[in-house]
Amino acid sequence: MEDYIVRASAAGAQIRAFAATTGNLVEEARVHHNLSPVATAALGRLLTGGSMMGSMMKNDTDMLTLQIQCGGPIGGLTVTADTKGNVKGYVNNPEVMLPPKNGKLDVGGALGAGFLNVIKDMGLKEPYSGQTILQTGEIAEDLTYYFATSEQVPSSVGLGVLMNHDNTVNCAGGFIVQVMPFVEEAVLEKLEENIKKIRSVTEMLKDGHTPEEMLAQVLEGLDLEVTDTLPTRFYCNCSKERIEKAIISIGAKDIQEMIDDGKEIEVKCHFCNTSYPFSVEELKELLKKARR
Structure with missing residues (x-):
């Protein structure tokens, strides 16, 4: 049904x-x-x-x-x-x-x-x-x-x-x-x-x-x-773009620390458990946006 x-x-x-x-x-x-x-x-x-x-x-x-x-x-x-x-x-x-x-x-x-x-x-x-x-x-x-x-x-x-x-x-x-x-x-x-x-x-x-x-x-x-x-x-309306905005919102200092770790990070959506990976290169791009 x-x-x-x-x-x-x-x-x-x-x-x-x-x-x-x-x-x-x-x-x-x-x-x-x-x-x-x-x-x-x-x-x-x-x-x-x-x-x-x-x-x-x-x-x-x-x-x-x-x-x-x-x-x-x-x-x-x-x-x-x-x-x-x-x-x-x-x-x-x-x-x-x-x-x-x-x-x-x-x-x-x-x-x-x-x-x-x-x-x-x-x-x-x-x-x-x-x-x-x-x-x-x-x-x-x-x-x-x-x-x-x-x-x-x-x-x-x-x-x-x-x-x-x-x-x-x-x-x-x-x-x-x-x-x-x-x-x-x-x-x-x-x-x-x-x-x-x-x-x-x-x-x-x-x-x-x-x-x-x-x-x-x-x-x-x-x-x-x-x-x-x-x-x-x-139905969950999460997306990589929404997660990117969330990462940018935490600020340049924290993003820089993630980059300094030198490892890919993975962010999970609470509501649907979907994983979104971000490479170091992607984090560098987000850091640029966070500094604007």
Whole structure:
């Protein structure tokens, strides 16, 4: 199945909803970063949440960053997303290994105690920034808590990543359902009843449910209306030119020290792990630009 996001409303616009299937992009992230199973599950959930939250923003240039600072062995995670379904991210310790908990990957144990930071750059003087304490480290619950406390939007977030026995990604995806301030009590009660009944995201995806079918279950009896869909993908906009600018920005003194070492350097992109080599000759050219 191709990765895509569905945007929808229900109960006469009293509810807005998003759902996504993200198995391909999570597998791509796993391959780029050579992630352990628990790191794949953690980053996969945050990438999925980020892709849907990015699609909530209005302007083409808006950017979202989700950053988890935590004390667990994974060491932290960072994801960025735009409004077009492009998402990228990394974990600080991609090789983290933990025994399963209740037969499942122990994402909460990998994260431990910490904070979730949500930064929205919408082209204003200062980006919007919200921070909440991690509730469980399972990520879906942490995003639910963030929406309720920082944005005052009661929400339900479901996220899941299912791994194969060979540690590749079988499927991944999730949903975000939010109620508007004018929601009627009867609608809210029906939604809560539905959420109690539904199976986990991974179970629904494993059974081949599309994002539309997931939302149909979450919003059963609430007049679901799909408004649009958009593709989502793991995409990094790094390039040799961008890395060159970054090297120039560190200043002539540091570049000269690299040249004096007499060895080729290699710069890796955090977000996609792509390596960019620079020979001594190339560094000399960058030194000239840094001195201008």
